[in-house]
Amino acid sequence: MMIEEISGSDSFIYHLDPRIKIIIAFLFSAMVAVSNRFVVLIAALAVGIIILFSAGIQIKEVFKRLIPVNTLLIFLWLFLPFTFAGEHLFSIGSLTGTREGVLLAFRITIKSNAIMLMLIALTASTPIFTIGHAMHQLGMPKKLVQLFFFTYRYLHVIYKEYARLVNSMKIRGFKPKTDLHTYKSYAHLVGMLLVRGFDRSQRVHNAMICRGFRGKLYSLSSFSISRADVIAFILMAGFILMLGILEWTQTT
Amino acid sequence: MDTNNLIINLQDISFGYPGSPPVLDKLSLKFFRYDRIGLMGPNGSGKTTLFHIIMGLLKHTSGSMEIFGKPVTKEKEFDEVRRKIGLLFQDADDQLFSPTVLEDVAFGPLNLGMSRDEAVDIAKRTLESLDLAGFEDRVTYKLSGGEKRLVSLATILAMEPEILLLDEPTAGLDDKTKARLISILSNLDLSFILISHEIDFLFEITDSIYTMENKRIVSDKEAHLHQHIHSHPHGLYTHKHK
Numbered sequence: 001m002m003i004e005e006i007s008g009s010d011s012f013i014y015h016l017d018p019r020i021k022i023i024i025a026f027l028f029s030a031m032v033a034v035s036n037r038f039v040v041l042i043a044a045l046a047v048g049i050i051i052l053f054s055a056g057i058q059i060k061e062v063f064k065r066l067i068p069v070n071t072l073l074i075f076l077w078l079f080l081p082f083t084f085a086g087e088h089l090f091s092i093g094s095l096t097g098t099r100e101g102v103l104l105a106f107r108i109t110i111k112s113n114a115i116m117l118m119l120i121a122l123t124a125s126t127p128i129f130t131i132g133h134a135m136h137q138l139g140m141p142k143k144l145v146q147l148f149f150f151t152y153r154y155l156h157v158i159y160k161e162y163a164r165l166v167n168s169m170k171i172r173g174f175k176p177k178t179d180l181h182t183y184k185s186y187a188h189l190v191g192m193l194l195v196r197g198f199d200r201s202q203r204v205h206n207a208m209i210c211r212g213f214r215g216k217l218y219s220l221s222s223f224s225i226s227r228a229d230v231i232a233f234i235l236m237a238g239f240i241l242m243l244g245i246l247e248w249t250q251t252t
Numbered sequence: 253m254d255t256n257n258l259i260i261n262l263q264d265i266s267f268g269y270p271g272s273p274p275v276l277d278k279l280s281l282k283f284f285r286y287d288r289i290g291l292m293g294p295n296g297s298g299k300t301t302l303f304h305i306i307m308g309l310l311k312h313t314s315g316s317m318e319i320f321g322k323p324v325t326k327e328k329e330f331d332e333v334r335r336k337i338g339l340l341f342q343d344a345d346d347q348l349f350s351p352t353v354l355e356d357v358a359f360g361p362l363n364l365g366m367s368r369d370e371a372v373d374i375a376k377r378t379l380e381s382l383d384l385a386g387f388e389d390r391v392t393y394k395l396s397g398g399e400k401r402l403v404s405l406a407t408i409l410a411m412e413p414e415i416l417l418l419d420e421p422t423a424g425l426d427d428k429t430k431a432r433l434i435s436i437l438s439n440l441d442l443s444f445i446l447i448s449h450e451i452d453f454l455f456e457i458t459d460s461i462y463t464m465e466n467k468r469i470v471s472d473k474e475a476h477l478h479q480h481i482h483s484h485p486h487g488l489y490t491h492k493h494k
Contacts, residue, residue: 129351129391149351156393157345203346206309210339211411212331212363220355220368 011056013125017229018134024236025122029115031240035247041110044243048117055125062120069116073109080105128152133221146217154200161196165189257285258321259415259443260306265315267298267305275301277467278315285414289445290454293464299447300342302469303417307339335364338408339417344400345393353379353395353403354388360411378410379403382436398429405436416444422453 013021032044052062081089086100123131129149136145169185176182260283268274275298283289293299304310306319308330317324319333341347350356357375358368366374379387382402387395395403401421408416418437422430430453437444438457448454454461462469 132351150349153349153351153393200346203341203343204349206304207339207341207347208349208359209309210307210334211360211407212334213359214363216363218359218362218368218371220358220372 013055045114261318290458290461297464338413344404347404348392418446
């Protein structure tokens with residue numbers, strides 16, 4: 001399927017309290033996002049890699065998940081060096097690349113990858129539903145959490161519906177081209193998905209009403225903090241704090 | 253039969269979607285405790301609509317409906333109906349919306365006001381009674397079609413209903429799962445109305461078979477058993493005739 005936990009379930013990180021993991025991932029991301037010094041960023045990236053490895057995630061899987069963010073970064077690399085004012089570094093034809101531009105692109109690349117690694121470690125080592133419940137326990141509004149659950153649950157159903165429709169188009173010889181027929185067919189496909197999605201939501205709602213649903217949803221899970229959680233939290237919070245100190249005390 | 257056991261009493265129920273011909277026209281049905289009724293009829297003959305009217309999901313346009321001896325029309329009055337009558341939907345994906353099996357089965361009991369422990373307890377017991385022990389933490393969308401159907405049934409049984417309305421419970425099931433469903437349903441101490449196109453299945457677990465004809469229910473109290481003689485293009489494969 002599309003989103004899945006891929007970590008070995010025997011890793012240390014897998015057994016951490018999901019709330020701790022979410023808080024740490026959040027603090028880490030925030031800190032990395034506002035940091036600018038290379039020492040800080042590279043330290044963060046290194047810790048990201050270490051955590052990822054300790055979660056026992058396959059490298060292939062990690063790279064696969066890093067592709068989207070890095071595709072975006074390629075465009076930054078294409079434009080930033082040439083559009084940022086600063087010291088001349090190199091030139092291609094009439095285009096001049098600046099030192100500042102390259103450094104900025106570098107910074108953004110490290111930042112994004114460090115944050116992504118951390119988030120991959122979080123989602124890969126925690127079942128998606130546990131994340132939802134943990135977010136609820138952390139005070140996230142119930143409705144948002146339920147929306148998150150429903151989205152995940154029915155994404156799969158809607159995706160299957162989409163695949164069915166695409167197949168039925170294919171077996172009747174549909175080949176996407178750049179013409180009105182193609183656009184129309186895709187419009188029908190999207191329209192059909194919307195209509196079916198709406199119908200589905202009504203049937204699900206009906207099924208819920210039949211089981212006594214009155215607008216209130218309950219959660220069955222409860223979490224408990226263990227000693228490992230406390231240690232992991234102190235370690236990581238300490239590290240993030242250190243990044244902060246490093247970032248703001250010494251100016252170069 | 254005495255009136256105390258008259259559970260569902262529909263009289264001259266009509267229903268139609270606006271702008272199209274009526275789906276049900278002056279339909280009447282009496283359903284007694286301990287009844288096990290099979291309901292057949294062509295596609296689009298209003299079988300599912302009838303179930304939805306009984307559950308209060310659709311409002312009939314005319315006629316009277318009494319359930320458990322009380323007339324029901326308002327949304328509030330259907331609360332009791334929904335507590336005591338369990339509807340199994342045609343598509344299990346509609347019924348199972350919670351992340352995990354346990355959460356889905358516990359959803360109904362929690363709505364009935366049970367505590368978390370009670371709900372979990374009854375959910376586990378229900379799963380166990382359907383031979384689904386160990387399914388608690390399975391993710392609902394990853395279940396196979398047959399498993400989804402059985403878990404759907406569990407979500408309803410966990411509410412301890414008095415009557416089941418089953419909408420094509422065997423649709424899309426393989427023989428093995430079907431047999432399992434048959435043994436579950438025949439061992440349940442519950443009355444039910446069952447929609448199905450499979451006459452063999454209906455013979456096996458219901459006492460009487462009704463058909464939908466001309467937007468009404470025609471009761472066929474004595475099901476006539478008759479013999480067929482026919483050739484078999486697939487006669488090589490072993491199969492059963494009822």
